[in-house]
Amino acid sequence: GDSVTQMEGPVTLSEEAFLTINCTYTATGYPSLFWYVQYPGEGLQLLLKATKADDKGSNKGFEATYRKETTSFHLEKGSVQVSDSAVYFCALSDRRDDKIIFGKGTRLHILP
Amino acid sequence: ETGVTQSPTHLIKTRGQQVTLRCSSQSGHNTVSWYQQALGQGPQFIFQYYREEENGRGNFPPRFSGLQFPNYSSELNVNALELDDSALYLCASSSGQGLNEQFFGPGTRLTVL
Numbered sequence A: 001g002d003s004v005t006q007m008e009g010p011v012t013l014s015e016e017a018f019l020t021i022n023c024t025y026t027a028t029g030y031p032s033l034f035w036y037v038q039y040p041g042e043g044l045q046l047l048l049k050a051t052k053a054d055d056k057g058s059n060k061g062f063e064a065t066y067r068k069e070t071t072s073f074h075l076e077k078g079s080v081q082v083s084d085s086a087v088y089f090c091a092l093s094d095r096r097d098d099k100i101i102f103g104k105g106t107r108l109h110i111l112p
Numbered sequence B: 001e002t003g004v005t006q007s008p009t010h011l012i013k014t015r016g017q018q019v020t021l022r023c024s025s026q027s028g029h030n031t032v033s034w035y036q037q038a039l040g041q042g043p044q045f046i047f048q049y050y051r052e053e054e055n056g057r058g059n060f061p062p063r064f065s066g067l068q069f070p071n072y073s074s075e076l077n078v079n080a081l082e083l084d085d086s087a088l089y090l091c092a093s094s095s096g097q098g099l100n101e102q103f104f105g106p107g108t109r110l111t112v113l
Helices: none
Strands: A003-006 A011-014 A019-021 A023-026 A032-038 A044-050 A056-059 A062-065 A075-077 A086-093 A100-102 A106-111 B005-007 B010-013 B019-024 B031-037 B044-050 B053-057 B064-068 B074-078 B087-094 B108-112
Touching: A003 A086, A003 A100, A011 A019, A019 A106, A023 A086, A032 A056, A032 A062, A044 A062, A100 B031, A100 B044, B005 B087, B010 B019, B019 B087, B019 B108, B031 B074, B044 B064, B074 B087
Parallel strands: A011 A106, B010 B108
Antiparallel strands: A003 A023, A019 A075, A032 A044, A032 A086, A044 A056, A056 A062, A062 A075, A086 A100, A086 A106, B005 B019, B019 B074, B031 B044, B031 B087, B044 B053, B064 B074, B087 B108
């Protein structure tokens, strides 16, 4: 079945460092891809999405490009801030139904 | 605009008991999805309700059941609780079917002793 694999955490970086969180997926169809973020004590929030190959999703300085040839959707940010500390989930949704399949999450710690 | 709310925030039950979790969807949303998030894991899809009917189910046993009411709020019921049911239960609402964005509530933390 469809699945998402993302790099394990925790990831610890200094403020203003470059961030990459790797994500690859397996899907039989043509899924939409998402990154969700979960701040401490809060619910999941959609960070960005891409619905077809070569689409780039972006929000709050974060970017991810839908790469069909490598089945990847890596999350990047050029300069992280302490406020970016959270758990990040890569996810996909197959167009055949509405369920979202999540990766296990990557905890990110940003040190001042 | 009111976001997705869930109650209670925390709950402690013992094995074999039954539990009901509640979710109020965001204004204007008619679809509710439920997810289970075990500690250190990503959320797993339990089921979805669209206009009061179940509209898809994940790999969860029948003791996980749900309801959606005419105002589109929803309940998740779990019977015969097991220790492995301890998790954060998330509710998400969306407008219609298809790939419309799902908005998540803060979750209910269930502990089964």
